[in-house]
Amino acid sequence: MGQITLNQVTKSFGEAQVIPPLDLEINEGEFVVFVGPSGCGKSTLLRLIAGLEDTTSGHISIDGKDATELPPAKRGLAMVFQSYALYPHMSVRKNIAFPMRMAGIDEATQKAKIEAAAKALNLTDYLDRKPGQLSGGQRQRVAIGRAIVREPAAFLFDEPLSNLDAALRVGMRLEIMELHEKLATTMIYVTHDQVEAMTMADKIVVLQAGVIEQVGSPLELYHTPRNKFVAGFIGSPKMNLIDGPEAAKHDATTIGIRPEHLTVSKTEGAWKGVVGVAEHLGSDTFIHVHDTGLMDMMTVRITGDIEARHGDTIYLTPLADQIHRFDAQGLRIA
Amino acid sequence: MARAITTKQKMMWTVLAWAFGLLMFFPILWTFLTSFKTESTAIADPPVWFFFDWTLENYTAVQERSNYPKALMNSIIISVGSTILGILIAVPAAWSMAFVPGKRTKDVLLWMLSTKMLPAVGVLYPLVLLAKWLGVMDSRILLVVVLMLINLPIIVWMLYTYFKEIPGEILEASRMDGADLRSEILYVLTPMALPGIASTVLLNIILAWNEAFWTILLTTVNAAPLTAFIASFSAPEGLFYAKLSAASMMAIAPILIMGWFSQKQLVRGLTFGAVK
Numbered sequence: 001m002g003q004i005t006l007n008q009v010t011k012s013f014g015e016a017q018v019i020p021p022l023d024l025e026i027n028e029g030e031f032v033v034f035v036g037p038s039g040c041g042k043s044t045l046l047r048l049i050a051g052l053e054d055t056t057s058g059h060i061s062i063d064g065k066d067a068t069e070l071p072p073a074k075r076g077l078a079m080v081f082q083s084y085a086l087y088p089h090m091s092v093r094k095n096i097a098f099p100m101r102m103a104g105i106d107e108a109t110q111k112a113k114i115e116a117a118a119k120a121l122n123l124t125d126y127l128d129r130k131p132g133q134l135s136g137g138q139r140q141r142v143a144i145g146r147a148i149v150r151e152p153a154a155f156l157f158d159e160p161l162s163n164l165d166a167a168l169r170v171g172m173r174l175e176i177m178e179l180h181e182k183l184a185t186t187m188i189y190v191t192h193d194q195v196e197a198m199t200m201a202d203k204i205v206v207l208q209a210g211v212i213e214q215v216g217s218p219l220e221l222y223h224t225p226r227n228k229f230v231a232g233f234i235g236s237p238k239m240n241l242i243d244g245p246e247a248a249k250h251d252a253t254t255i256g257i258r259p260e261h262l263t264v265s266k267t268e269g270a271w272k273g274v275v276g277v278a279e280h281l282g283s284d285t286f287i288h289v290h291d292t293g294l295m296d297m298m299t300v301r302i303t304g305d306i307e308a309r310h311g312d313t314i315y316l317t318p319l320a321d322q323i324h325r326f327d328a329q330g331l332r333i334a
Numbered sequence: 335m336a337r338a339i340t341t342k343q344k345m346m347w348t349v350l351a352w353a354f355g356l357l358m359f360f361p362i363l364w365t366f367l368t369s370f371k372t373e374s375t376a377i378a379d380p381p382v383w384f385f386f387d388w389t390l391e392n393y394t395a396v397q398e399r400s401n402y403p404k405a406l407m408n409s410i411i412i413s414v415g416s417t418i419l420g421i422l423i424a425v426p427a428a429w430s431m432a433f434v435p436g437k438r439t440k441d442v443l444l445w446m447l448s449t450k451m452l453p454a455v456g457v458l459y460p461l462v463l464l465a466k467w468l469g470v471m472d473s474r475i476l477l478v479v480v481l482m483l484i485n486l487p488i489i490v491w492m493l494y495t496y497f498k499e500i501p502g503e504i505l506e507a508s509r510m511d512g513a514d515l516r517s518e519i520l521y522v523l524t525p526m527a528l529p530g531i532a533s534t535v536l537l538n539i540i541l542a543w544n545e546a547f548w549t550i551l552l553t554t555v556n557a558a559p560l561t562a563f564i565a566s567f568s569a570p571e572g573l574f575y576a577k578l579s580a581a582s583m584m585a586i587a588p589i590l591i592m593g594w595f596s597q598k599q600l601v602r603g604l605t606f607g608a609v610k
Binding site for chain 1: 501503504506507508509510511512513514517521522525526528
């Protein structure tokens with residue numbers, strides 16, 4: 001259960017085509033993350049799969065059956081929304097029970113499933129509260145509980161952690177990953193945060209302007225980005241992209257070098273620059289380097305702590321085997 | 335910084351507010367007082383205020399001369415009936431305009447409101463002829479339908495504003511959870527919009543209760559509600575102010591009491607969801 005296939009799917013709002021013809025295969029049990037900058041169509045794509053938006057053309061099939069024309073209720077999918085979208089007038093218990101009530105499941109089974117979900121999500125003490133009386137994290141867990149009890153073919157998550165604070169986000173991220181391990185159900189997760197994408201996904205789908213730029217495992221995307229966009233989008237801090245004569249030396253229009261693949265010296269190296277801002281994280285140091293003559297601002301990531309003051313002269317050397325080369329169209333040169 | 339308001343200013347505003355409130359309330363107070371006067375005291379000049387021989391004779395006379403319970407019953411049936419019918423039609427209408435708006439939704443809303451600007455007398459003839467042709471003149475069902483149609487734009491508008499406040503994602507969540515349209519409206523939308531629906535119902539009952547043009551013109555005996563009941567006391571043989579006042583008090587008492595108990599809801603209804 002949970003095989004989803006998109007075949008030449010398009011979506012237009014009026015004149016504007018937000019999703020040009022798109023093919024995608026999501027395998028059973030996979031954790032797939034749609035990632036891209038805001039407005040790239042990732043949420044629209046998820047809503048097309050959910051059935052909350054109608055496709056303009058093309059076909060969506062779920063577990064081999066054509067679901068293009070099915071209403072959301074009949075697709076057997078569950079969705080967790082960014083705003084949680086809990087029913088404010090119902091208690092936690094009734095919120096979780098709602099999909100089962102709609103499916104006409106008997107009371108005893110409902111009760112057992114609610115208890116089990118509440119236990120798994122640490123909600124047992126809150127079952128009789130209303131959503132308004134819960135914290136953001138608890139609300140998100142209720143939303144997940146409501147999704148679990150449906151036993152869906154796939155879970156759809158639409159930026160579920162965006163409304164949580166940073167600490168809670170990391171915790172919930174782990175909980176969702178645990179859940180995936182436990183249920184082994186297909187999950188499709190939309191985010192604009194490439195860190196979430198890298199840490200959670202089996203397969204990342206990078207989108208830009210409704211077009212799939214690359215599909216692959218997090219490490220494939222990191223090591224062999226297919227084009228400049230993916231190279232710049234995946235990885236934190238961002239890859240340094242250098243045009244001009246320096247790139248020409250490597251027979252490319254653009255070369256890319258990740259901040260962690262640059263070595264730093266105070267005395268000698270390939271490229272000379274001036275230290276701008278240095279961010280000390282303890283475990284790492286990010287140094288933003290100006291006046292290299294290669295690009296506006298180059299970012300370097302050094303493991304551990306290093307002394308770098310604003311205005312210091314610094315020398316950078318790229319690791320030769322870690323240079324990514326791109327042609328005039330921005331495509332990777334193998 | 336909070337705005338500085340001096341005690342003097344506060345007192346001034348309080349006095350002004352009371353004065354304004356009393357001014358608005360005065361006609362009701364005067365009607366109330368007059369209803370306990372004799373006909374001659376009622377037209378005395380200069381007017382007599384509180385010191386007269388209070389009498390209940392007007393109320394007795396009104397009771398004897400006409401059928402108050404029947405008029406009351408008609409008023410209740412017509413106002414409640416037209417409101418329920420209106421809500422049943424307006425909920426789906428407002429749902430569609432709030433959650434699946436089309437290109438012309440705004441135009442439709444404005445057009446609906448514009449029908450309220452049509453002078454009622456303009457459709458009097460067609461409506462009377464239609465009612466006669468259908469054989470429903472002086473019937474409750476006619477008034478229920480007519481008052482429903484007259485107030486429908488307001489009901490739809492009010493519900494529309496309340497529905498707009500409900501996040502669409504919650505309705506989408508219910509769709510994902512397997513709810514069909516009926517369940518979505520019944521179990522999710524309606525309970526969430528209940529305060530708004532309650533305000534709309536209350537306001538509409540009051541509007542229908544007070545509606546005098548159609549209720550007087552389309553009824554004679556059988557379906558005559560309280561508005562027609564009051565009107566019948568401004569008889570051609572002369573005005574009987576005291577009896578008219580007694581009839582008016584009896585007609586407005588139920589709605590006044592209802593309004594008093596539902597002030598909170600009404601205020602919310604009248605502010606049209608402007609304050610969240």
